Amino acid sequence: MKLQESHQLHQKTVNELDSLKAEYNVLLADKAKLRGELDEVRQNLLIEGKQRKAVETELHKLKKLVPENDDDFEILYKIFDFMFAVGLEKILQLLTSGDIDVQIHAVKVVANLAAEDINQEKIVEEGGLDALLLLLRSSPNTTILRVASGAIANLAMNEVNQCLIMNKGGAQLLANTASRTDDPQTLRMVAGAIANLCGNEKLHAVLREDGGIKALLGMVRSGNSDVIAQVARGLANFAKCESRGIIQGHWRGRSVLMEDGVLTWLISNTTSAPASCRRHMELALCHLAQNEDNARDFISSGGVKELVRISVESTRDDIRHLAKKTLRLSTTFKSEMHGEWP
Template sequence: MVTYLNDSRPTVNFYDGEPLKALATLSYSDISHLQLSAATAFSEISEVDARPVSREALEPVLYLLQSPHIDVQHAASAALGNLAVNMENKLLIVRMGGLEPLIRQMLSPNVDAQINSVGCITNLATAEENKMRIAKSGALLPLTRLARSRDVRVQRNAAGALLNMTHSAEHRQQLIGAGAVPVLVDLLSSEDPELQYYATTALSNIAVDESGRRLLRETQPTLVSALIRFVETSTIKVQCQAILTLRNLASDDEYQLQIIEAGGLDSLLPLLQTEFDPLVISASACLRNLSIHPDNERPILDSGILPCLVNLITGSGNEEVQCHVISALRNLVANNDADKTPFADAGLFDHIKSVLTSPGTSDVVVGEMVAALSVFVLDESLWPFVLSGGFLELLVPLARSHISELQYNACATISSLASKANDSSDVCSRLVQVWDKPDGGMQSYLATFLAVDEGMDPLLRSVAIWTVMMLLESESPELVQLVLAHPSIIKNIDKIAQMSALPEGDPRLSAYTSDGGVRTSRGFDSEGYGVEDGDLGDDNDDDIYQRLESMAQDVVALVNNLDR
């Protein structure tokens, strides 16, 4: 029979018509060796031809899967596993009730039956629609048990199935309930690289959730040291995944400290200096999270990693690396008020300027660089480097960017420099230089943000009013004159100051309040990557409008005093 199938396979479709009818007849026979012939035939055929099949083609295979004879079960589950590489077949197998006999076969003492049934469920679990059915089918407990099997083939298939179930928060919680976490951690001690990879990847996904990190922290005290060991000694694939697991764990401040204390920095530094992008990406992403904790600033800087991070801004052609390292540097600067001139001495601003002036730099990287500048300019030891580095001329055009976060950070950086005008003649002279150029200069975007008929984002309007106030308080006759002589800036601020006096329902209020929402990206972002910059985002709508009115009224009062 098998010889005939091998000879006919190139020309015959065994999933339809007379060939399928013949195989079905053998499948439903009461004679076990005929059933075995059919099961073996389906296994052989599906190994080289895993096309989408009909319910009629799957029915005899599922029937054979329920045979009392282990060799028939074994061949039938192999056929299902082969067919389950096709997405349409994955869904159809589960819809037709294929999970229940597969679970029964997983419980078999026969290793070959375990391998095939678990391998089939691993394939089925790659379909999103199937995951909930698998979770509710009772399969998670036997999968977890088989992940402890003495046979590495069974372990691999079971660990792969568990991994495939970790791609949503709901299923991760179900895995936790099935006791999978300690099993996955135990698999880290395996000598098999595939098992190491499956376990680290599954744990990395579990560590995405705060509840998962808390469970790992409370129940798995050896996890961090095991992951660091992989970073130093395992295959590149496992190294990358171990670092990414550490990165996800480092979304919590307890893990940020623990990883440093366990020697994680010593493992990361060599990887940042490799030429293999996946390792550099993983290591820089992990360091980005570690840099969040203020207590980690000193150990990170003492490790000698600063020059490496600065050089990667331009030395790496990978956007992810550039974004991670500049964010890590931003976090390190924001952590305390200590002298930060070593950052400038390492060439930080030269590298940032090189990236910002490169025509090939993406908007994403430019956004990260400008977000970092908005933090650096707040530091007393670094803002002079922002000024002298010629960044004002680069930031003014970005104040008109179509990307709101980039636009806001560019304006906030300029505003922060303007706040130094009262103490620095250099600041005043450079602000004068960018008043009307490039791209219309500061006066152009200030006028745009203050136009009450435009429905402007109130955060941008706040920055504009604050900037005008700083220019007027600079005591620079030239700056003050430029502001007062503008045809609309003070006029529109006066209108904003009077908005609170308008009756409810006045149509002029719509232009003032037609904002899409107030940005509140403070603290860690959704992946725990780092501290966001700025200090306006915590306000609610009422607060921001009250602040606008108050600042506008202060500017009007300041102008009146100047007139006197």
């Protein structure tokens, strides 16, 4: 009996030893596989680093060709040809380069690529939007802030991208950028980006909560007509979405823009604004006036008289027609005018 037990114990030990040997062999194979994969990753990183260095070197050679005013499209397109040759992924990697000159010229290329609809989806898929937002968050360079804001404005022409920009905190970053600079060109780009976001009714509540509308109005401090034109365009987009939402039954009530002092600003500045600003201001007034819950604000502020003036004096036929239609359909405005306007 003891001999049998001893034999069984020996056999059990042998089996366990064989099992451990098998597991050890598996671990050795796994280790060899992992070592091979690690070597491959290291090799890829070395290749990636060399490619990145080559792109940076070429970009250094080309950077003197890039015009400061971005108007020399022939030269820019020569750079585009080079960038397409190395690939969009490599371009976007340069946005995080430690060389400020490389960053500047890379973001200029991305901004121009983003102006084309065909490139926008790919830029976002490759992480370009995240890289641009990171530049707004961290870069102290005025040129980078200006061009990155312009690139985001281009991407914000697309409804899907608008939602992504908002979800990633883009409105807050744009508002913060506006508060950090007095450069008119940067403010124009930031205002343009926010104006595009204003064209999406679904984003209005968050846009306002994140300080987008406050920042938009704050940028009129620049006194620059191009900046003010973008501010007015944003307000017109916002008001148009509101009036369309009311017509479609999405919501009703007094415009949130009234609480931000928009009506007072529009009435005070429409007649004296340059033509590029005036048409947006007039459209904003017409769209705000289409909301019957805004009627009392228009009456108390003199907005009805401004609407009458627009219906007669606007240089745009479509805006004159819209103002007349708005006055004609509002029972409150008709009562206020007492037959003074046909």
